Amino acid sequence: MTRFPLPAPHALTALVALAAAALGTPLGAQEPLAVDPQYRTFVPKDDPNKDGIDYSIWTEAMKNLVVSMGPSLREGAGRPDPSFGTRRQYGHVSRYRLEGSRLMFSFLDDEVIDSFTEYRRDLEATADKVDIQKLSRNEQLAYWINLHNVAVTEQIAKQWPVRQPREMEVDGVKLDEAKFITVEGIALSPRDIRENIVYPNWRDPKVIYGFWRGEIGGPSIQREAFNAENVARLLEKSAREFVNSLRGTEKAGDTLEVSELYREAAPFYFSDFERDLRAHLREYAQPKVVAILDETDKLEASIREWDIADLAGGVREPTYQNIQNAQGDQVSSRIPQSMARLLAQRERKFEKIIREGRTGTVTFSNLRLPNGDENDGEVE
Incomplete structure (x- = not known):
């Protein structure tokens, strides 16, 4: 197999330290469904090759920027108290705020945000070096999901603070419809990737859980990039989390x-x-x-629930406090009170999960039987 590593933008590599300081098997094919002719070029080809793309730098970024809120307890979170010293409500008030995952946009500086744009362009350029349509179906699916999620992350980071990503505009067009992504000379929007490329060409509905919208009400963003080996597992994980959540x-x-x-x-x-x-x-x-x-x-x-899936609720709060652990030791620099409150609620949730014995998940995927062929264990 030939692996095509993507160059690691300097600032994207550096954000690992920044964040630390702050805190499968092929999916089933199907006949294309009345795809617009301009998108037919992206229909997967027969006889895939064994090339692959390395997304390890995005995995490192997500491991250090994504905070999991843990499995849903199917208990809506009550409305939090106003921040200390003010009647204004900062931070998240959604009853779903303890579900899914959050991305720490408020900790990003301009250099890191620019690196997201650089990485998105590297992904676009990869299609000029690799025949995307000739990759294995899992490689293709991972490429499209990663490109979609990197692009959405980039645009939200550029415009943060913002309360609801779907209301954002890129050059005067709503984010989901804006064609700011270019692959093989064709301008694409996030919605195009979902509805004109992936949905018509993959018949397993679990693919819908791979696409991150930047909203609390949508599927979670994962703490690792998708690739051919883990795409089935991550989609299964995301599907179970979302279906069994209140959102x-x-x-x-x-x-x-x-x-x-x-x-x-x-x-x-x-x-x-x-x-x-x-x-x-x-x-x-x-x-x-x-x-x-x-x-x-x-x-x-x-x-x-259209509110942004971040830790700060899409606003810059003027009041701060230090974060301490259970022993009273300071464990991080000052952060907004509303964020500290959300993280404290998250901690109490995990304590309840452990106390009630709800821990433990075993997922089997990408199984290959002895003497089996390469299609063993396909997800249809």
Whole structure:
């Protein structure tokens, strides 16, 4: 196999130290679905080669910038008290604020933000050196998910502080529709990558959980880059976390409320929306969600939370405090009070998880049987 390493922008490498100081198997193919002719060039080709792309620098960045809030307890977080000394409410107030993951935009300086743009352009340029469509299907899927998430991260970082990423604009166009990404000479938006490249060419709906929108209400951003070896595992992990979270599924009387993101993906994966989606959710549902599926006879795609998935709530708070550990020792420099409060709530949540014995997850993926061929264990 030939590996094509992407150059590591100096500032992106440096952000490992910055953040520390501050705190598979191929997915199933399908026939393209009425893809616009300009995007047909991105349809995966037959007889893939064994080339690959190395995303290790992005993994290092995400390990040091992404904070996991842990598995959902299916308990909505109450409204926090105002920051000390003011009646203004800083930080996150969402009932979903203890779910998913957060990216530490407030700790980024201009050099690091510029490195995101450099890395996004390196990913675009990779398609001029490597025949993306001739890579294995998992390599292609990892490329598109990483490019999408790097691009969204870059644009949010450039405009932070911002409360709701979907309201951001790039050259006068809303972020999701803005064609600021160029691959093989074709201008693409984040939505194009999802709906004109990946969704029509991969039939497994778990791919929807790979795409990060920068919002609390969407799938989590992972603490490692996607690649051919881990894409199935990470998508499985993200699917289970989202389906079993309050921002994925809730019960209201006899109605199953689900994320509005499922309606967006319906033309590709849930043609009979309620029947197909219920079957999909059941694949990943834990007992509490299975009970909801059994106890409801209606379905509405009505759950939404558009607030930014960061630690600061998309604002710069003027009041700060030092962070201390349980022994009273200072463990970091001063951070905003609202962020300290959120991290304290996160810590109490993890204490509850441990106290109630909810820890422990084992995931099997990318299994290859002895004497089996390279397609053993394919996810369809």
